[in-house]
Amino acid sequence: MENFQYYAPTKVVFGKGTEDQTGQLVAEQGCRKVLVHYGSGSVVRSGLLERIGRSLDEAGIAYVSLGGVVPNPRLSLVYEGIELCKKEKVDLILAVGGGSVIDSAKAIGYGVANGGDVWDFYEKKRKAEGCLPIGVVLTIAAAGSEMSDSSVITNEDGWLKRGYSSNYARAKFAVMDPDITMTLPKYQTASGCVDIMMHTMERYFNRSDNMEMTDGISEHLIRTVMKNAKILMRKPDDYNARAEVMWAASLSHNGLTGCGTDGGDWASHQLEHELGGMFDVAHGAGIAAVWGSWARYVIDARAERFAQFAVNVMGVTPEGTDMETGMKGIEAMEEFFRALDMPVSIRDMGIELREEQMRELAEKCSHFGKRTIGCIRKLDKEDMYRIYKNARG
Amino acid sequence: MENFQYYAPTKVVFGKGTEDQTGQLVAEQGCRKVLVHYGSGSVVRSGLLERIGRSLDEAGIAYVSLGGVVPNPRLSLVYEGIELCKKEKVDLILAVGGGSVIDSAKAIGYGVANGGDVWDFYEKKRKAEGCLPIGVVLTIAAAGSEMSDSSVITNEDGWLKRGYSSNYARAKFAVMDPDITMTLPKYQTASGCVDIMMHTMERYFNRSDNMEMTDGISEHLIRTVMKNAKILMRKPDDYNARAEVMWAASLSHNGLTGCGTDGGDWASHQLEHELGGMFDVAHGAGIAAVWGSWARYVIDARAERFAQFAVNVMGVTPEGTDMETGMKGIEAMEEFFRALDMPVSIRDMGIELREEQMRELAEKCSHFGKRTIGCIRKLDKEDMYRIYKNARG
Numbered sequence: 079m080e081n082f083q084y085y086a087p088t089k090v091v092f093g094k095g096t097e098d099q100t101g102q103l104v105a106e107q108g109c110r111k112v113l114v115h116y117g118s119g120s121v122v123r124s125g126l127l128e129r130i131g132r133s134l135d136e137a138g139i140a141y142v143s144l145g146g147v148v149p150n151p152r153l154s155l156v157y158e159g160i161e162l163c164k165k166e167k168v169d170l171i172l173a174v175g176g177g178s179v180i181d182s183a184k185a186i187g188y189g190v191a192n193g194g195d196v197w198d199f200y201e202k203k204r205k206a207e208g209c210l211p212i213g214v215v216l217t218i219a220a221a222g223s224e225m226s227d228s229s230v231i232t233n234e235d236g237w238l239k240r241g242y243s244s245n246y247a248r249a250k251f252a253v254m255d256p257d258i259t260m261t262l263p264k265y266q267t268a269s270g271c272v273d274i275m276m277h278t279m280e281r282y283f284n285r286s287d288n289m290e291m292t293d294g295i296s297e298h299l300i301r302t303v304m305k306n307a308k309i310l311m312r313k314p315d316d317y318n319a320r321a322e323v324m325w326a327a328s329l330s331h332n333g334l335t336g337c338g339t340d341g342g343d344w345a346s347h348q349l350e351h352e353l354g355g356m357f358d359v360a361h362g363a364g365i366a367a368v369w370g371s372w373a374r375y376v377i378d379a380r381a382e383r384f385a386q387f388a389v390n391v392m393g394v395t396p397e398g399t400d401m402e403t404g405m406k407g408i409e410a411m412e413e414f415f416r417a418l419d420m421p422v423s424i425r426d427m428g429i430e431l432r433e434e435q436m437r438e439l440a441e442k443c444s445h446f447g448k449r450t451i452g453c454i455r456k457l458d459k460e461d462m463y464r465i466y467k468n469a470r471g
Numbered sequence: 472m473e474n475f476q477y478y479a480p481t482k483v484v485f486g487k488g489t490e491d492q493t494g495q496l497v498a499e500q501g502c503r504k505v506l507v508h509y510g511s512g513s514v515v516r517s518g519l520l521e522r523i524g525r526s527l528d529e530a531g532i533a534y535v536s537l538g539g540v541v542p543n544p545r546l547s548l549v550y551e552g553i554e555l556c557k558k559e560k561v562d563l564i565l566a567v568g569g570g571s572v573i574d575s576a577k578a579i580g581y582g583v584a585n586g587g588d589v590w591d592f593y594e595k596k597r598k599a600e601g602c603l604p605i606g607v608v609l610t611i612a613a614a615g616s617e618m619s620d621s622s623v624i625t626n627e628d629g630w631l632k633r634g635y636s637s638n639y640a641r642a643k644f645a646v647m648d649p650d651i652t653m654t655l656p657k658y659q660t661a662s663g664c665v666d667i668m669m670h671t672m673e674r675y676f677n678r679s680d681n682m683e684m685t686d687g688i689s690e691h692l693i694r695t696v697m698k699n700a701k702i703l704m705r706k707p708d709d710y711n712a713r714a715e716v717m718w719a720a721s722l723s724h725n726g727l728t729g730c731g732t733d734g735g736d737w738a739s740h741q742l743e744h745e746l747g748g749m750f751d752v753a754h755g756a757g758i759a760a761v762w763g764s765w766a767r768y769v770i771d772a773r774a775e776r777f778a779q780f781a782v783n784v785m786g787v788t789p790e791g792t793d794m795e796t797g798m799k800g801i802e803a804m805e806e807f808f809r810a811l812d813m814p815v816s817i818r819d820m821g822i823e824l825r826e827e828q829m830r831e832l833a834e835k836c837s838h839f840g841k842r843t844i845g846c847i848r849k850l851d852k853e854d855m856y857r858i859y860k861n862a863r864g
Contacts, residue, residue, distance in 0.1 A: 079714050081486025082801070086479060093474025264549075287711075290698075294691035302684050321472050325684050325730065337485070337718065416699050 079289050079338045086332040088214075088225045089251040090414035092325065094186060096253050097215050100130050100172070101137025103251045107211055109170035112141040113163055115183045116174045117148065121217060126258060130174060130215060142166045147175060147315060150232045150239060150354050151182040153197060160196065163210065170211045172252075176270075177221020177230075177361070184229035184247040200231055209246035215253045218262060220270030220362060221326040222277055222331025224252035232355055238353035239441065248355070252328070256320035268418040269362030271307035271323060275300050277330040277411050281342035285453050289338030296335045297390045298324050306416055325350075341398045345452030346372045349465060352443040356435070359427055366420040367427055371469035373408045377401065379455040384408070412468035423471025436466045472682050472731045479725040481618045482644040485718065490608050493523050493565070494530025496644045500604055502563035504810035505534040506556050508576045509567040510541065514610060518649060523567060523608060526794035531556050535559045540568060540753070543625045543632060544575040544749050546590060553589065556603065563604045563643075566628040569663075570614020570623075570754070576605050577622035577640040584639075593624055593633035602639035608646045611655060613663030613719040613755060615670055615724025617645035625748055631835065632748035645721070649713035657704060662755030663809040664700035664716060668693050668724040669758045671861055674735035676776060676847050682731030689728045690783045692719050700811055738845030739765045742858060745836040749828070752820055766801045770794065772848040777801070816864025829859045 091099055104112055114127065122129050127143075130164045134141050144159050163171070163186060173183035189196035198204040214224040221227070228243040244458035262270075277306060288339035303326050306319040313319070329335070336342060349372065350364040359367075377384050378401065388407025392414075396403045412422045421427045431439075443451065444459035451457050457465070484492055497505055505527060507520065514520050521535075527534050531620070535551050554580060556564070566576035580603035582589035591597040607617040616622070621636040655663075671689045696719050699712040706712070729735060741756040742765065752760075771794065772778050778793035785807075789796045805815045814820045816855025824832075836844065837852035844850050850858070 079486075079711055080490065082483075084483040084485065085481075087482075088478075089474075089480075090477040092477065096474065107491070287712075289715065289718065291692070291695050291715050291722070294695060295688055296689060298687035302687060305683075318472055318682075321731070322682065322684050325682065329684070338714070464526075 080286050080340055082331050082337050082339070084337055085245055086225055086248070086334070088249045088332070090225070090254060090328065091251060092254045093196075094255060094257055094339055096255050097126065097129055097258070098133050100213070100215055100253055101133035101139050102231065103133070103253065104134065104139050104170055104172065104213060105137045107170060107213070107250050109139060110139060111168050111170075112139055112165065113159065113166070113168040113171045113186070114141050114143040115147065115159065115179055115186070116143070116145045117179050118303050119145070121174055124261070125300065125376060126215070126217070127174065128218045130172070131447060141172070143166065147179045149178050150358055151178040151185075153185075153231055153233045156185040156189060156196060156231060158185035163190045168212055171214045173213045174217065176216065176218030177223040180212070180221070180223035180249070181229040181231060184209065184223075185231050186210070187212055187247060188242070197233060199242040200233070206242070206244050206246055209235050209244070212247060212249045213251050214249045217258050219259055219264065219320070219327040220273040222274065222327045224249055224254070224457055225328045225332035230351065237355045239351045241351070254324050254328070255318055256324050259320050259324060260315045260317075262314070264314065265312065265419065266360065267310050268307060269360040270327070271303050271371070271418065272366045272415065272420055274303050274330045274363035275329045276324065276346060276362070276369070278335040280344045280347055281336040281339055282387065283343045283380070283454050284339045284341065285380065286339040292335060292337045292339065299330055299335060300391050302318055302326055304414060335469055340453060343452050343454045344452075345376075345457055348443055348451040349462065350437045353424070356439065357429055359429070363421055363427060366415045366422060367424050368465065368469045370408055370412045370422055374405075375461070375465050375468065376455040377404050377408070378451070424466070424469050425471030431466065431470045436463055436470070439466050457460070472677050473733055475730050475732070477726050477730055478638055479618055479641070480725070481642045481725070483618070483647060483721065484644060485647045487648060487650055488649050490519065490522055490651070491526050491530055493606070493608055493646055494528070496646065497527065497532050497563055497565065497606060498530045500563060500606070500643050502604060503532060504561050504563075505532055505550065506559070506564045506579070507534050507536045507563040508540065508552065508564055508572055508579070508677050509538045509566060510537070510572050511641040512538070515569055517654070519608070519610070520567065523565070533638050534565070535561065540575045541574045542571050543751055544571040546624055546626045547579075549575055549578040549582060549589060551623060552579035557585045561604055561682035565606045567609065567610065568610045568697070569609065570616040573605070573607055573614070573616035573642070574622040574624060577616070578624050579603070579606055580640060581635070590626060592635040593626070599637050601679045602637070605640060605642045605654065607642045609717070610651050610758075611659065611663055612652055612713070612720040613666045615667065615720050617642055617647070618725035623744065625711030630748045631735070632744045635746070642847050647717050647721070648711055649717050652713050652717060653708045653710075655707070657707065658756075659753065660703050660707065661700060661813050662753040663720070664696050664755065664811065665759045665808065665813055666755035667696050667716065667720045667723045669739060669762070671728040673737045673740055674732055675780065676736045676773070677732045677734065678773065678806055678846050679732040683730065684728045685728060685761070690729060692723055693784050695719055697807060704811060729788065733846060735845045736845050738847075738850055741836055741844040742855065745819070745832045746817070748835070749832065750822055752822070756820060757816055759808045759815060760797065760817050761858065761862045763801055764803045764858050765814055767798075768854070768858050768861065769845065769848040770797050770801070817859070817862050818864030824859065824863045
């Protein structure tokens, strides 16, 4: 078992009608002027922004707004948000949305608190020494960014997708009302569920002598998301299923499922990040498309872990070698993805990858040959190319 | 599923040698003068206090010390600590110990930050509006006070044991090195394990339409503690088993296992608190002694939950009615207690309860007839008396 740190200071306020507490939660932070940051007009049309505005008004909190965040959130809007916050003397950024909006809010927070070019942090040229306080009203259960330390931003100049993590950006509070997620389309719900599962699976596939406490939580979390994702495909307005998935999303990425491990593999995430940067695919769907290819490429390096996953998570009856049992687990997971209408190849997303595109993805994912990814097996540029190729379909 | 709040802001620094980071963790809080609060001389003899002192010195942190905390920590020492902190202008209290030391530190923290008589909070006469920052170096896996919001203090004037909970007292950081717990005697280890299990069991036995995510974590946590407690009876210096138990202790009482529930029953804890106030028994042992009596007294009010517990935690094969399955689960838990040399009756602790003592315990536990306890079944003074009587043995 590895030494570890666990730090998840976000105050979670979970359940029906909790968005009406937003103003009071901002006031508790001692803040007075908020940037309400959001994505598309859906939060306007649903009346959510209006309710939040009312809650802020009642608590005597002033605010300005900045919408327009897109999936794979853009650096240009981050720059705009930083200028707006400075001009308006904003002291808390309220992200009303899912992972993209929260990640964009974190980037704005870094920019305001540290000065200089915020992209430096994502390029690992500097370390942040603070972040404007972040609050969240969550509208999509997926990224877990509401409790995580991470933020992923896409720089349109070269379409580079890069992440930066620090405890400074952990949200002060997160309002989670499952009712808000009831109207999400099936594809977004399914893609979110894959993303949630993957945050735990990335940690689960590691090279550590693991902690039972953590393994059991992880295995239960993945099973719970799978079960409730299937319910939501049939019954998208099932409150309890929405709530299970929403809470699992936060627990899956707040660090809990990595305690006592080396941190996990994360290669599937890195491989998807480049796909997302190039094609603007939904993050969860993109991971589903590459995961099987990754898993088959690395399984022999830790077959016993894949076998444990197959038995404890996928319900496979162990038979033959760990390799054989593990392979059955991979197949079962792909079957589950299909049941959710998720892709199991890049072609399934309607993308016909050309040879030079696969080379370009591998170039970018390896930071032009300067890094390897993964821990189950360390993957270099050539490995990445092969995994993309096997995932092409 | 119930609406809930989850707030566990403590930074956990877990693993071998982590106590050497204590000074740096204090400095991170922006604090300069520490009260090192501890219990018996064992932390002196083991050299732990010296190591911590060195770490504080290296970080440029000044400190004063106050030892002498006993199990069921006393109000008189809390008063002494408050005066010392004021006189020495202490800005962080470092609890080096287990639940008793941490609870005492929290009480001192309330006293310094709020003024007036600190006992008022425990008598529910006032609400705290702050607490001096608390840091922890944990030496016993049991109470979970290192991440919890609660503190239990015994007032020698009448031997009243009372709890007070607020987020202000949640520790800023908790250093957890399983190596430190290696030398704990068997009885304390076993009693600690029961305490850990009970913090989740109290929440598990509730009247809610439960959350699957929470139920699975709870069931896994209890099973993990049971398995590793048995290992520690044979092999007290098994690092991994110590680590599993230590981490489970924190997760069991930081709120995680109550998410989505009504908060749970807690009657067994209340019943034990009075026993502990009267006889100074080890907390976990005291709960083991009354739990079976409580469970049999209330099972008919929620037999289906006891049946779920029996099957999912105790591995009972369901047969007959929920009552029958549930009763088998209670018996299996008592069998487990016995395997740990824990009491399953008050007599097992060497206490021959007299009739008037049982009446007095029920008087005190019901706050002289002014409150009921429990939620599975609301228990009044007469119920409490009967549960003590059935637990007498």
